[in-house]
Amino acid sequence: MTTLHLTHMAALAHLAPPWHPERPDRIQVIERCLEQERFAALVREQAPVASEAALARAHDVAYVEATLAGLRDGALPGVDHDTHVSPGTLEAALRSAGAAVQAVDEVMTGQVRNAFSAMRPPGHHAGRARTAGFCFFNNVAVAARHAQAVHGVGRVAILDWDAHHGDGTQEIFWNDPDVLFCSLHQWPFYPDTGAVSERGPHDTVVNVPLPAGADGGPFREGLAAVVLPRILDFRPDLILISAGFDAHWRDPLADLRLTEADFRWATEQVMAVADATCTGRIVSLLEGGYDLVGLARSVEAHVAALIEPATGRTWEAGEAAPAALADAGS
Numbered sequence: 001m002t003t004l005h006l007t008h009m010a011a012l013a014h015l016a017p018p019w020h021p022e023r024p025d026r027i028q029v030i031e032r033c034l035e036q037e038r039f040a041a042l043v044r045e046q047a048p049v050a051s052e053a054a055l056a057r058a059h060d061v062a063y064v065e066a067t068l069a070g071l072r073d074g075a076l077p078g079v080d081h082d083t084h085v086s087p088g089t090l091e092a093a094l095r096s097a098g099a100a101v102q103a104v105d106e107v108m109t110g111q112v113r114n115a116f117s118a119m120r121p122p123g124h125h126a127g128r129a130r131t132a133g134f135c136f137f138n139n140v141a142v143a144a145r146h147a148q149a150v151h152g153v154g155r156v157a158i159l160d161w162d163a164h165h166g167d168g169t170q171e172i173f174w175n176d177p178d179v180l181f182c183s184l185h186q187w188p189f190y191p192d193t194g195a196v197s198e199r200g201p202h203d204t205v206v207n208v209p210l211p212a213g214a215d216g217g218p219f220r221e222g223l224a225a226v227v228l229p230r231i232l233d234f235r236p237d238l239i240l241i242s243a244g245f246d247a248h249w250r251d252p253l254a255d256l257r258l259t260e261a262d263f264r265w266a267t268e269q270v271m272a273v274a275d276a277t278c279t280g281r282i283v284s285l286l287e288g289g290y291d292l293v294g295l296a297r298s299v300e301a302h303v304a305a306l307i308e309p310a311t312g313r314t315w316e317a318g319e320a321a322p323a324a325l326a327d328a329g330s
């Protein structure tokens with residue numbers, strides 16, 4: 001079984017002012033990194049555009065229509081001051097969401113074991129009817145809804161390890177008992193949501209706040225002791241990762257201190273859970289990550305793990321918290 005890698009040149013044409021951290025270089029350094037010989041086994045495809053119907057499964061129809069019109073016109077009313085629109089933004093946003101859809105299609109039909117999309121703009125701050133924090137369409141939400149609607153997937157688990165809370169994703173699935181949303185993030189921090197007490201009416205929201213300055217220790221502990229047991233108990237048919245890498249110690253936007261080894265370890269742990277619950281089906285979508293060196297190293301570690309079988313033991317759903325795995329990292 002193989003790992004799919006999706007990207008597209010259109011990701012480079014979504015432009016912001018030169019000082020802006022969410023910039024085309026992010027994709028360029030990732031692609032340069034993934035050209036290495038060790039990644040020769042990747043199945044490489046171009047990200048297609050998402051259909052309006054796919055977007056409207058995660059967002060209000062009126063929001064999709066207004067956002068598409070605004071992006072075509074080159075201006076979106078009401079967008080926050082951090083989120084910029086350029087002539088290339090429309091195609092980039094459509095292909096960023098389209099990559100998520102394509103990845104779900106290939107993973108759910110067994111063409112590939114798992115998938116990683118290196119596209120931008122990111123998505124996890126976009127709400128049902130809200131553009132925010134560099135995000136227009138919520139790519140991971142589009143992926144989850146596509147899996148449910150087109151592939152008949154019963155339960156989807158979303159793991160968001162971006163340094164910022166995935167407020168848009170949490171909002172979209174707040175009332176959905178069939179989608180488990182788990183987030184580890186710096187807190188208190190932008191966008192201010194993500195407290196432990198935010199659990200949702202069906203107890204399907206799991207927030208693990210990390211204090212500024214936290215290194216891989218609390219991150220690994222939160223993943224192994226809180227998040228992974230919840231995903232195991234949920235028995236998802238598919239696991240999606242909102243893979244932001246701005247928790248890396250070099251990142252200028254956040255104050256966490258993870259290393260690339262932490263991301264490799266986290267990826268392997270999630271793969272072990274995926275093996276135990278959903279025959280290894282994982283779709284990973286790039287979110288943040290703004291230090292180009294930290295981003296490239298982290299993606300390298302993440303994708304290398306996705307290609308190779310997880311080295312940890314396989315867990316059975318329902319067994320005790322796999323806290324012992326916390327010290328099994330590289």
Ligand SMILES: [Zn+2]
Pocket residue numbers: 162163164244246287288289
């Ligand atoms: Zn972030």
